[in-house]
Amino acid sequence: MKGASGLVPPANDDREQDLLRASADFGHIVDSHPLGVLTARSVGAVQELVAFAGPRGIAVTARGGGQALYGQGQADGGYVVDMAGLNDVRCVPEDRVLVAGAGALWSDVVRAALAAGLAPPVVPDHLGGSVGGVLSTGGFGGASHRFGLVADWVRELEVVTGAGERLVCSQQVYPDLFRAVLAGLGQCALIVRATLQLLPAPARVRRYRLYHRTPGTFFTDQRRLARDARFSHVAGQARPALDGGWHYMIEAVAPHDGQLQPEDGLFIGDLDHDPDTEEIEDLSYAEYLHRLDRDERLLRATGEWHRPHPWLTLLLPEEAATSFVPAVLAEDAQQALRFCGTVQLRPLTGSTLHAPLLRRPPGERLCLLSLMRTAPPDRPDVVRRLVAANRAIHTRATAVGGVLHPGGALPMTPDDWRTHFGPDWDELVRAKALYDTHRVLTRGYGLWP
Ligand SMILES: Cc1cc2nc3c(=O)[nH]c(=O)nc-3n(C[C@H](O)[C@H](O)[C@H](O)COP(=O)(O)OP(=O)(O)OC[C@H]3O[C@@H](n4cnc5c(N)ncnc54)[C@H](O)[C@@H]3O)c2cc1C
Known part of the structure; x- marks a missing residue:
């Protein structure tokens, strides 16, 4: 395919490499067979691809840092848009904002902001995720108990909708689209550029x-x-x-x-x-x-980084977490966490979390529990057991008021998603119908039949 924006197929070897990368993710549990990979060099090229794929019903998914755990960034039988080329970062200190291409990594954002003595109020712990990818799930960091989500500090987004339209949205302009994109799991549009608010850095x-x-x-x-x-x-x-x-x-x-x-x-x-x-x-x-750079180097050196990662993240009411967390950690299925993995427990404050599509338990005092574990690469049975254990923990968490944080290693049906989004489901359905009429975007989450 070749058009005005220069959608040129890459050479064969590069194409094989691109397809291989796009067929897997950090989770190393789900793999797929994309039809092709577009290495985005311009927003026009992304727009052209979506406009081509949409009416034909061909799946399109953005790939940023590749940190998805269960195929959420893959496009079986469709196109993966590799956003890495859209990685320009421009800090505007006088306005205390930073304008980033969606494929820029958080390490790029931090470098540019700190050079001006500024920083995003909330920075993800690991800086290897992309701007677009983290905003599509919401984004938590060490300052989330005070400042909420990474996504809560976005001033403006430029997106390509599933209808192939290039739009700028904010709280003032296309506010419904803005609300549907932040923590919106890539369902209504692909983010191509974000304007992020900054604060003075210590x-x-x-x-x-x-x-x-x-x-x-x-x-x-x-x-x-x-x-x-x-x-x-x-x-x-x-x-x-x-x-x-x-x-x-x-x-x-x-x-x-x-x-x-x-x-x-x-x-x-x-x-x-x-x-x-x-x-x-x-x-x-x-x-x-x-x-976390040092930890990453170590995990790469030991090979852990490349193993399957059946992770699960939940938001719990804090009063439930006090007994829920020790009970989960005492289970046989979780004992491998003692040797390879991390258990994260992050305090959150309900009233600081603003992105409407982020589901959370009611109340002010919340706890984010992440079971970040590794499984042996040659034991699909162990991976299956851990994914089943995720399902069981999720069910028990729901019974005590807990909510899934999407993006983990947990297969979800459309009915599960409807339950997950609860009262916000109808708004998401409306936004999907308006902005991704052909339902081609980010099918890896399995939201739609
Ligand atoms: C080692 C590690 C550490 C992590 N630490 C944190 C943390 O501290 N805080 C936190 O909140 N999360 C954390 N995460 C989760 C991670 O931030 C999310 O999974 C995030 O979505 C990853 O984005 P990505 O671009 O790297 O991954 P990808 O796999 O490239 O994308 C993830 C999802 O986002 C979609 N997406 C990517 N780019 C775009 C775009 N431009 N527009 C629309 N959708 C897009 C993809 O289609 C996919 O569904 C961590 C994950 C890992 C593996």
Whole structure:
């Protein structure tokens, strides 16, 4: 196919490589057979492809950083649009905004913003996701307890709708489209450019890692820190203890300017952690934001990075999390998490989460639980068992008011999605009918029959 925007098929070897990449993702559980891959070099080319595919009913899915876990970024029998070429990033310090192509990675965003002494209010922990990909799921980071989602700080989006229209939307212009795209799982449009709001960045931060022996003291302290303003970033993990149980670790971060040092006693003196094991470290803000780079290098070196990742992420009412989390971690099916994986526990504040399509439990005090585990590459039976365990945990979480965070390794039927979106389902259906009439976009989530 060749048109005005230059949709030229790549050479054979490159084509094979592109197809191979587009047929898999970070999850390494689902694979597919796309018809072709468009390496997006211009918005016009994306628009042309969608306009071609839509009326023919051919699936189109954007691929950014490839971090999807269960085929959500794939297009079986259709076209994958590789957004990596749309990666320009322009910081406008006087307006405190940054304009990014959807294929730019968060590492690109952070680099450009910090160079101007600014940063997005919420930055995902891992910087290898793309701007478009993270905005399509919402995006959580260490500052989410104060500032909500990454997507809550978008001023404006430029998108290509499923109807092949190139539109700019915001809270003022096409607000229905804006609402349907943020945390909207790529259902109504592909994001091609985003204007992100920025705030002044701290020069340095002091990072505290505080270990708790019981989930009770952990959740009490984490709740306290999520409510008061002493720390800019609060996150947590459950970590395996030698006695076969679990320790609970709060990671809390206080910004400072390098001159006036935080007084540790004022920050952590009233908390209920074990003071003998606390870890305190000063870092530049850039080092803090890049804190997972080292882990990634290690996981790549050990091969873990390339193994199947049957991850599951849930939003729980915090009062339920106190007993739900230890019960899940005690299950036989979760014991592999002790050796390869991470259990993340992030405090969230209901009233700071604004993107309407992000489903969450009612109430103010929430906990994001991520079971981030790895399975052996040559044991599809183990992967199947873990995906089934995800299903069982999801069902139990729902019974205590929990909600799935989409994007995990959990097959969902259209009926499951209808239940998931609840009262917002009808608005999504309306937006889909309007902006992706042919239902060609991002079929990997399985929202539609
Ligand atoms: C190691 C790791 C760490 C992570 N850490 C965090 C974290 O700290 N916080 C957090 O919130 N999430 C985190 N995630 C989840 C990740 O941010 C989401 O899965 C995100 O959607 C990934 O985007 P991507 O572009 O990298 O992935 P892709 O696989 O390329 O895309 C993911 C989904 O987004 C869609 N998409 C991609 N680009 C666009 C676009 N331009 N327009 C519309 N739809 C698009 C794809 O079609 C697909 O459905 C992490 C994931 C991994 C693997």
